[in-house]
Amino acid sequence: NAGVTQTPKFQVLKTGQSMTLQCAQDMNHEYMSWYRQDPGMGLRLIHYSVGAGITDQGEVPNGYNVSRSTTEDFPLRLLSAAPSQTSVYFCASSGRKSNTGELFFGEGSRLTVL
Amino acid sequence: AQSVAQPEDQVNVAEGNPLTVKCTYSVSGNPYLFWYVQYPNRGLQFLLKYITGDNLVKGSYGFEAEFNKSQTSFHLKKPSALVSDSALYFCAVSANTGTASKLTFGTGTRLQVTL
Numbered sequence: 001n002a003g004v005t006q007t008p009k010f011q012v013l014k015t016g017q018s019m020t021l022q023c024a025q026d027m028n029h030e031y032m033s034w035y036r037q038d039p040g041m042g043l044r045l046i047h048y049s050v051g052a053g054i055t056d057q058g059e060v061p062n063g064y065n066v067s068r069s070t071t072e073d074f075p076l077r078l079l080s081a082a083p084s085q086t087s088v089y090f091c092a093s094s095g096r097k098s099n100t101g102e103l104f105f106g107e108g109s110r111l112t113v114l
Numbered sequence: 115a116q117s118v119a120q121p122e123d124q125v126n127v128a129e130g131n132p133l134t135v136k137c138t139y140s141v142s143g144n145p146y147l148f149w150y151v152q153y154p155n156r157g158l159q160f161l162l163k164y165i166t167g168d169n170l171v172k173g174s175y176g177f178e179a180e181f182n183k184s185q186t187s188f189h190l191k192k193p194s195a196l197v198s199d200s201a202l203y204f205c206a207v208s209a210n211t212g213t214a215s216k217l218t219f220g221t222g223t224r225l226q227v228t229l
Contacts, residue, residue, distance in 0.1 A: 042118075
């Protein structure tokens with residue numbers, strides 16, 4: 001029972017490089033989201049999706065792109081990495097479009113931008 | 115805008131003693147409230163939630179939380195702490211809008227349980 005799978009777990013980038021963080025879930029969840037976790041700031045929502053073909057911005061979307069071509073996958077793209085994007089990134093999914101459902105989180109992707 | 119405050123960065127408690135992790139919130143309308151736990155190098159795990167109904171909510175691993183509307187609080191409690199409860203705890207809130215979640219998390223409280 002895989003749940004939410006994130007890859008890679010660790011990544012080091014140079015300023016200006018681009019990369020994609022992958023997220024896949026096998027629970028047929030409609031709702032998927034990306035958060036970043038920074039010390040002393042908790043988790044902040046970057047982007048979210050309520051179904052294939054539908055995405056929307058969260059609290060801190062700048063510098064990130066997302067797409068949702070399938071129910072299972074929700075990749076997060078960093079277009080031109082900056083040191084301020086050094087963080088731990090979590091993908092999460094929920095079985096309900098409404099906000100009553102609990103989130104299932106992946107194990108996280110630790111990104112360092114030099 | 116909705117917000118969550120966890121006033122304590124760290125809570126220390128001896129094993130076997132009761133524990134409380136505090137959370138207050140601000141949201142327009144009725145809140146949906148959640149507690150999550152994060153163990154080292156892991157993702158967050160759901161503990162419990164308040165949507166409606168009984169103000170005392172019971173969750174996983176013996177944890178419970180009490181919704182207090184007048185004090186806008188949702189404190190996490192456990193009658194007898196275990197060393198294995200040591201982790202980072204997050205409170206979260208969303209508005210009762212019925213639409214997709216924009217869950218707002220607190221900054222987290224580190225619980226340290228010692229023998």
